[in-house]
Structures are given as structure tokens and as C-alpha cells.
Amino acid sequence: MGSLGPYQRKHKVAVVGSGNWGTAIAKIVAENTAANSDVFQEKVEMWVFEEDVEIPKTSQHYDPAQTSPQKLTEVINRIHENVKYLPGIPLPANLHASPSLEETVKDSTILVFNLPHQFIIKTCEQLKGKILPYARGISCIKGVDVSEEGINLFSETIGKTLGIYCGALSGANIANEVAQEKWSETSVAYDAPTLDSKAPTPQRSPNASQTDLVQFEHKDTSGQFSRVKLQALPSEYPPVDHAVLKTLFHRHYFHVRVVNDVAGVSISGALKNIVALAAGWVDGMGWGDNAKAAVMRVGLMEMVRFGEKFFGATIDTRTFTEESAGVADLITSCSGGRNFRCAKLSVERNQPIGEVEKSELNGQKLQGTLTSAEVNKFLKKQGIEDQFPLFTAVNRILEGKMSVADIPSHIER
Amino acid sequence: MGSLGPYQRKHKVAVVGSGNWGTAIAKIVAENTAANSDVFQEKVEMWVFEEDVEIPKTSQHYDPAQTSPQKLTEVINRIHENVKYLPGIPLPANLHASPSLEETVKDSTILVFNLPHQFIIKTCEQLKGKILPYARGISCIKGVDVSEEGINLFSETIGKTLGIYCGALSGANIANEVAQEKWSETSVAYDAPTLDSKAPTPQRSPNASQTDLVQFEHKDTSGQFSRVKLQALPSEYPPVDHAVLKTLFHRHYFHVRVVNDVAGVSISGALKNIVALAAGWVDGMGWGDNAKAAVMRVGLMEMVRFGEKFFGATIDTRTFTEESAGVADLITSCSGGRNFRCAKLSVERNQPIGEVEKSELNGQKLQGTLTSAEVNKFLKKQGIEDQFPLFTAVNRILEGKMSVADIPSHIER
Known part of the structure; x- marks a missing residue:
């Protein structure tokens, strides 16, 4: 899998959320970054809402000498298992749990969101200013936010709050079955932001701090287009496109089709x-x-x-x-x-x-x-x-x- | 249901076949002809492959005095139940079972085919010359006939053999559930033959024996069109169109959508x-x-x-x-x-x-x-x-x- 081209920098991937589905997706992502180290940094950070846990006696990692509760992040990083939310599933050693949101997303170019609905806004508010301005997101959160006024996709809510582009992942995926590597399929939707043809063609930025802007056409629920300014990904990274996203999510037991239709x-x-x-x-x-x-x-x-x-x-x-x-x-x-x-x-x-x-x-x-x-x-x-x-x-x-x-x-x- | 217009003649409907699904469909058709006597003759003929049957002791119609086997058609016409193929389901009194193919289809303008695959050709051969030349058919037979050479729809096979137009009925229909009037849906496909615009516009025939022809575009499996000559339905009958077919098949427990796409x-x-x-x-x-x-x-x-x-x-x-x-x-x-x-x-x-x-x-x-x-x-x-x-x-x-x-x-x- 070394065919994605010669770029100077690799993508760093962070997973925001570590519940049942969050951990299952983090496992897949970490397996793929390890297998595709020409495109991705191997190490994947996963944000864990810290809590105290006890390892159950039925676990092979149970230690009778350990009598006091332990931090969930420390357990995950020591025994490579999320004993609380995905027990019994070995996690890749290159998946690192962190209790700090800021540390998790630092320098990450691809952010995978996998949180309960009620934490999305609060978490994104905390992330403001902490992420790379040209990062790209994928929301694995099912559902949409519908009110009398209109329909907001969670990917849009995340994108708007953070000022980045965010796609979506959804499919016929029961988390435990995916974690057990039972075969399933999923859909990744990503309508890559493009250069606005009406604006002067911006140069691709040679370094990360530069702020050349691209515009992309953002859809609201009326079917109208509106323009949102986004920061271009520096050219030393492989572009975040359908091929890169397939490489990040596709496994032999988790078949991915990438489409443009985020709303659908x-x-x-x-x-x-x-x-x-x-x-x-x-x-x-x-x-x-x-x-x-x-x-x-x-x-x-x-x-x-x-x-x-x-x-x-x-x-x-x-x-x-x-x-x-x-x-x-x-x-x-x-x-x-x-x-x-x-x-x-x-x-x-x-x-x-x-x-x-x-x-x-x-x-x-x-x-x-x-x-x-x-x-x-x-x-x-x-x-x-x-x-x-x-x-x-x-x-x-x-x-x-x-x-x-x-x-x-x-x-x- | 008297809105289909003032025509001099009513459609006579025949059902060719009386197995499990054939009898369930015949029940529906007879219920609808009775309820719509402005469009249809009430009496529906159903062809039954004659055989000897015994009424089981569990049936309410069991008669201990009756010791010899009886003809299936006679049983159906006497007790209004197909004790062999659809036991326990009361059939409408206006559904008449006949052991004679020729008697069944005589003067019928709408023929409903519901036979096992292997009897289609033979039965149609027997029907040749016995049906009205302007009759129209609906095939309820599932499946298609595929060979190395191509794909033949059963509706086409019936239509070609008899020189008539034939549509299809198919859906998520388990026969016994439909017979018990559990709610389901079905699709009726009928692409009504039309007058050929290239030919001189034929006059609608004022009586049944006249042979004004219409042509219609018949599709073969290559996606090409070919022209087949068909006889026009005399104008004293209501046209066989989507409305008439919906009236014939739709019940409160059997929801019909009529489409044009017979092949699909x-x-x-x-x-x-x-x-x-x-x-x-x-x-x-x-x-x-x-x-x-x-x-x-x-x-x-x-x-x-x-x-x-x-x-x-x-x-x-x-x-x-x-x-x-x-x-x-x-x-x-x-x-x-x-x-x-x-x-x-x-x-x-x-x-x-x-x-x-x-x-x-x-x-x-x-x-x-x-x-x-x-x-x-x-x-x-x-x-x-x-x-x-x-x-x-x-x-x-x-x-x-x-x-x-x-x-x-x-x-x-």
C-alpha cells in the first residue's frame, strides 16, 4: 500500500471518543495507520473521558494484587483493551489513550469524531483553537439534529463549530460485531472541499502555518448553496480524498465504499x-x-x-x-x-x-x-x-x- | 366504485390455475368483480386441473355419509373452499371452478395466469384459438426463463404464444398470508399496448368480431424494440388500463401499485x-x-x-x-x-x-x-x-x- 505518492509529511490521526463504537473505530484506524505508514503516522491518539475502572476477575489481565481502581486510560495503554466499553477485544499497541482533549488532537490532520450526541457541541467548543486550522474531520455519529427550523447534520455542526470540513461514516454496523471482525460494510461520505474557481487560484501552501484559503460550497437544508471559507491543506500532505479515507477505514472485515453524499x-x-x-x-x-x-x-x-x-x-x-x-x-x-x-x-x-x-x-x-x-x-x-x-x-x-x-x-x- | 365510465359491455375475468397462489388470487379477483359490477361481470371462472379429493375430517364440511372421493371442481363449487390447495379459506360464491380450459376462458377479456412454470407452454398451446383475440393477460407466475441465448419473461411467453398482450403481477406475497387477508402489497406491471402512430389511425371497433389492429412496441432482452401486431379491444369495453387493473386486484388487505415496468x-x-x-x-x-x-x-x-x-x-x-x-x-x-x-x-x-x-x-x-x-x-x-x-x-x-x-x-x- 505504498502507492499514494511521495509526500513530505504524513497524516496524524486522532479519534475523539472511546465508547463502544468509538473504540471499535479506533481499533480499525490504528490497524490501518500501522499497515500504511507511508501515508499515516502509526500512532493514533484516542481521547478517553477519564474514569476509574476495575478489571473484572474474568479478564486474563486481572491481577489480584491490584486492589484499588485504576485510570481507564492507563489500563488501555498497559493492557491494550478498553475493559469498560469494549471488553475482550485486543486493541493495537499503536492506539494510545489520552485523557486530554488538547493532547489528543495536537498536530492531527484527520479527526475522527465518535461521541454521544449530547457531548458534541461541548466537546467541539473545548477543541476550538486547539486543532490544526486545516484539519479534516469524519463524524461517526449517527443521526441528525432536526428542529422546527431545519435539519442540521452533525458533520455540519462539527465543521461549523471548528471551522473545518467534516464528512461522515455510517453503515449497517453493530459495534460489537465489527470489533469481533465479523464481516460488514460501511459508507464513508466526503465531498472534498475544492478551490473556488471564481476566486484567484490560491497556491498550495508550502508550510502548515500559512493561511491560503479555499472556499467550498456548503449545502443548507433548503437545497441552497452557501460559501464557507476553509484553510487549504498544506501541499506536503497527501490530499485528504476518497483514496486516503478508504485506506484509513477499509479492512478485510470492514468494507468501505466512499461517496460524496454526506447528507444522504x-x-x-x-x-x-x-x-x-x-x-x-x-x-x-x-x-x-x-x-x-x-x-x-x-x-x-x-x-x-x-x-x-x-x-x-x-x-x-x-x-x-x-x-x-x-x-x-x-x-x-x-x-x-x-x-x-x-x-x-x-x-x-x-x-x-x-x-x-x-x-x-x-x-x-x-x-x-x-x-x-x-x-x-x-x-x-x-x-x-x-x-x-x-x-x-x-x-x-x-x-x-x-x-x-x-x-x-x-x-x- | 361506479366512476369508470359508461361502457356497453363489462369485462369477463378468468383465472387459469388453482394452486395455492392461484386460488388466493382468484379469491381477490372474485371479491373485486362482485364489488365493481359496473366494470366486471360478477362471475369469475377458475380453471382447475381436475382431481379426486376427500374432505378431511377436520373440515366443517366433512360429511361421514360421503365415502367416495369427489371431484375437486364440484367440491369448490359446492362448499366454496379449495380443500386441497387452500384449505380453511372461504371463497366467494361468484368464483366458479371449471375443469375445462375452453369453458373457463370463453368470452373472457381478462385472463389471469397462475400456473407452475412447467405447465405454461402446454396450457397456452391448448388455449390457442379458444380465447378472444383481443383478450389481455396478467401473469402471476414468478421468475423468468433464462437460457444461454437470452431472457424470456413468462408474460412474454404467454403473450407471444397466444398473440395477446400480457402484463405481470409480483410482490412480497406469501400466498397463505394473503389468503388470510393479512395486509400486504403487490406490484402489477402493465405497459398498455398503444396505437402505432406510424400506422393509419385505426377506428375503434364497434363490435367484438371486427379485427382492427393496433401495433405495440415489444421489448426483447437486447433492449431493442420490435413491433407486434395486436388486436384492439372493442370500444364498448372499458379500456384495460392501470385504473381497471387496480380495481381488479386491489383490496383493503392487498395494496396494489400499478407500474409500466413488466421486465423489472x-x-x-x-x-x-x-x-x-x-x-x-x-x-x-x-x-x-x-x-x-x-x-x-x-x-x-x-x-x-x-x-x-x-x-x-x-x-x-x-x-x-x-x-x-x-x-x-x-x-x-x-x-x-x-x-x-x-x-x-x-x-x-x-x-x-x-x-x-x-x-x-x-x-x-x-x-x-x-x-x-x-x-x-x-x-x-x-x-x-x-x-x-x-x-x-x-x-x-x-x-x-x-x-x-x-x-x-x-x-x-
Whole structure:
């Protein structure tokens, strides 16, 4: 893998976040930097929210002499395992855990974000001014931030807050299965910032401190373009393009397809959770495989319609129907995902889904119910609920205004 | 439902075939002719391959005084139940079973075909000259006939043999679930023959015996058009169009979408069985939901590619990704269909799939293995096996030349 060209500098990669999925992605990234040391510095920094942990007796690293709790970062760096969030999975030795956000991102040209939704803004605020101004990001955070006013992709929120370009990674990926190196696929979306043809062509900067600017066309949810100024990556680095990103994320057990469509990849990951609720209810009713496939089909169509309507020309509808982040993630989520399971149980037990959520998820929250409410508010404000009959039916059922038995007649076209 | 216009004559509908799926469709059709007597004659004839049957003791129609076997047609017409092929399902009283092909189709303007593959040609040969020359057909027979030379849709085979136009019906439809009126969806494909603009505009025939001709553009597998002469439907009948077909097939539990794309609807129904084999193997390996969704995604892409390649401009790729006959039927088939189940068992038992087929299917044959071999022969002749890595992998595994464990690396792009 030495074909990416002769550049003076290598990319330094940092992973911001170290939960279940964060650690699984950090493992992949560190395996790939080690295998491609012509492009990447081998060592990968991973930011860990520091906490005290105890190594369980079942672990091969359990030491009876060690009686006091230890720092999670120290454990990860000593035994190369995230005993708290990804137990039992050996991590590469070149993956280094750090409790300091600032240390983690220092000199890094590629930042991989993998945090719970509620920490994104706060973490980005802390990172302001600490990152290289020409760094590039990839957000592995599923979902989007929908309000009455509009839809914000998390990759956009990160990019805007930090003043960098940020793409997205999403797919049919259950973290533990990926960590165990069971084969899966994913989608990386990255629409590389380009030189603005209307501005005087800037020279590629020969050193990192220079501030030649590029402009790139940034899409908002109205389908309009706006221009955002970004700093060019110095020319001594290999350009961050689809080939470099494939090299960074692709493994023999984790197949990557890189596309341009950040919006499609991101909104798929949010909307499929609404569909999974409907599929779970229908399955819970005992209506059989035909009916479940029918709601999934209608859901997929509404995902496509939503993308076309609110991201206009910037979206590629094939993202929904042909990429892992689209149809494949929808299928996985409607097979055994938590939204599907809780919805199914709520019908079988004749319990509100909120109660199932409490009893089954140990305090974690269902994404589907949140997304459904947000998307419905947005659609209602636009006055187009009727164009999305399945999404609307899901929200009405959650609000207790409709019953699951009414789904077929409601979505009939 | 009296809005289809004032025509002097009503359509007479016949169903050719009375197996499990044939009887379920005949039930729907008869329910709809009864409910729409402005467009259709109420009575629907169904051709039944005559045989002797005994009514089981568990049936409410069991009569201990009746000791000798009875004719299936007589039983159906007396107790309104197909005790042999769709037991336990009440059939409408206006559905009449006939042992005579000729009597069944006499004066019928709409012929619904629902036969096992191996009887299509023979039955159509027997029907030659017995049908109205301006009748129209709908084939509910899943699959296509692929050979080294090309791909024939069953609807085309029927149409050519009888000299009529024939559309297709296919979807995520498990016959017993449809018969029980569990909600499902289906796709009806019908590209209505049109007047040839290059020929002198024919007058609509005022009576049935007149032979004004229309020409319509018939598609062969090379994507070329050829012209076929067809007889125009006399103008005293409502035209057979999407509205009439929806009225004939749509029920509150059986949602119909009518499209033009006969080829897409037909080849989806064949190719999805190849994908279901791969999904079954992967599931049998215990690789998890991510992996299963990945082969389904790749399979759906190859279905689209196959359609684009061999049916060119005449196919609408949205049939695969948005219609019940496409993605929904794929999902159902990869959930619990027989190709999926037998493939899964073959991995779990470490048995060739042919042995599983024998032990599990009571003498019935898997469609997926047949279709895989046929499609592979065709792709090989065209020299493009490598453009369809999943289809090719499935065939190699069936031939014992590749192992299931090699699927991920084989389909890696």
C-alpha cells in the first residue's frame, strides 16, 4: 500500500471518543495507520473521558494484587483493551489513550469524531483553537439534529463549530460485531472541499502555518448553496480524498465504499430508526413477513422523498437504495435493532413504548422516538405531513392518537 | 366504485390455475368483480386441473355419509373452499371452478395466469384459438426463463404464444398470508399496448368480431424494440388500463401499485432468489445481521445492474428499489423464504443444499438454485461474470468451486 505518492509529511490521526463504537473505530484506524505508514503516522491518539475502572476477575489481565481502581486510560495503554466499553477485544499497541482533549488532537490532520450526541457541541467548543486550522474531520455519529427550523447534520455542526470540513461514516454496523471482525460494510461520505474557481487560484501552501484559503460550497437544508471559507491543506500532505479515507477505514472485515453524499449518509442513519419502530409494531401484531417488508418499502421511499425534498440537488438518492448507510442499515435496524425490538415488545405486552424503553434499555434512550417527534414537528411546520404518511403514522401512534392497526389504511396510496 | 365510465359491455375475468397462489388470487379477483359490477361481470371462472379429493375430517364440511372421493371442481363449487390447495379459506360464491380450459376462458377479456412454470407452454398451446383475440393477460407466475441465448419473461411467453398482450403481477406475497387477508402489497406491471402512430389511425371497433389492429412496441432482452401486431379491444369495453387493473386486484388487505415496468417486476421475482441463497448461507455462518444486510445490499445492486444491462431503456430501476416486487420481495425472501431457509440449513448441517432440498421440501424444487445456474450460463456466454460478483459467487458455491467463507473477499469492490 505504498502507492499514494511521495509526500513530505504524513497524516496524524486522532479519534475523539472511546465508547463502544468509538473504540471499535479506533481499533480499525490504528490497524490501518500501522499497515500504511507511508501515508499515516502509526500512532493514533484516542481521547478517553477519564474514569476509574476495575478489571473484572474474568479478564486474563486481572491481577489480584491490584486492589484499588485504576485510570481507564492507563489500563488501555498497559493492557491494550478498553475493559469498560469494549471488553475482550485486543486493541493495537499503536492506539494510545489520552485523557486530554488538547493532547489528543495536537498536530492531527484527520479527526475522527465518535461521541454521544449530547457531548458534541461541548466537546467541539473545548477543541476550538486547539486543532490544526486545516484539519479534516469524519463524524461517526449517527443521526441528525432536526428542529422546527431545519435539519442540521452533525458533520455540519462539527465543521461549523471548528471551522473545518467534516464528512461522515455510517453503515449497517453493530459495534460489537465489527470489533469481533465479523464481516460488514460501511459508507464513508466526503465531498472534498475544492478551490473556488471564481476566486484567484490560491497556491498550495508550502508550510502548515500559512493561511491560503479555499472556499467550498456548503449545502443548507433548503437545497441552497452557501460559501464557507476553509484553510487549504498544506501541499506536503497527501490530499485528504476518497483514496486516503478508504485506506484509513477499509479492512478485510470492514468494507468501505466512499461517496460524496454526506447528507444522504447522515439522514439515512436517523430516518431508518423511525421505520424500525413501524416494522417492530407490525411484527408484534403478528402480521407476517409480507407486512413487515411493506412498511420497510414505504419507509425507504419516504427516506428518499425526504432527502430529495430537503437536500435537493445535493443528495444522491442511490445513497438510500444502494449504500450500506441506506438500505443495508435499514434492514439491520428492522431485524434486531433496539428501536425494532422495543416497538415489537410494546405491542406484544400492550405497553407504551416508553415503559418498554425503561425496562429494557438500562436508562438508555431510543433514538427512533426522539427522531420521530423532531421530524414530525419539522414536517408539520412545512405543512407536508401528508406527503410522509408512514413517518406521520409513527408519530401519531407514539402520541397515542392512532393505533398500529390503522397503519395499512393510513399509508395506502 | 361506479366512476369508470359508461361502457356497453363489462369485462369477463378468468383465472387459469388453482394452486395455492392461484386460488388466493382468484379469491381477490372474485371479491373485486362482485364489488365493481359496473366494470366486471360478477362471475369469475377458475380453471382447475381436475382431481379426486376427500374432505378431511377436520373440515366443517366433512360429511361421514360421503365415502367416495369427489371431484375437486364440484367440491369448490359446492362448499366454496379449495380443500386441497387452500384449505380453511372461504371463497366467494361468484368464483366458479371449471375443469375445462375452453369453458373457463370463453368470452373472457381478462385472463389471469397462475400456473407452475412447467405447465405454461402446454396450457397456452391448448388455449390457442379458444380465447378472444383481443383478450389481455396478467401473469402471476414468478421468475423468468433464462437460457444461454437470452431472457424470456413468462408474460412474454404467454403473450407471444397466444398473440395477446400480457402484463405481470409480483410482490412480497406469501400466498397463505394473503389468503388470510393479512395486509400486504403487490406490484402489477402493465405497459398498455398503444396505437402505432406510424400506422393509419385505426377506428375503434364497434363490435367484438371486427379485427382492427393496433401495433405495440415489444421489448426483447437486447433492449431493442420490435413491433407486434395486436388486436384492439372493442370500444364498448372499458379500456384495460392501470385504473381497471387496480380495481381488479386491489383490496383493503392487498395494496396494489400499478407500474409500466413488466421486465423489472418479472426479473426481480427471479433474481431475488439467488440473493436469498447467499443471505441464508451468511446467516447460517453466524456472521450476524451486518453481514446479512451487506449481501442483500450487494444483491439488490446486482439486480439493478442486471436490469439496466439487459433491458436497457425499457426498465425503470426504481422498480427494484421502490416497488413491492423489488426490495420488499427481496426482504421477505431473505427473511423466511424457502431458498433462504434451505441455504441456512445447508451451512448449519454442513450438507449440500440439494440434500436439504430433498429432506425439507417434500419433492418441491428450489427456484434459486435453478435460476442461479441459468443466470450464470447466460452471464458466462456474455463474458461478464465479473460484473456480477455475488451472483457468480452463489453459482460457484452451488457448484462446489468456492466456499461460503470466500463471499466477502469475492464481492469486495
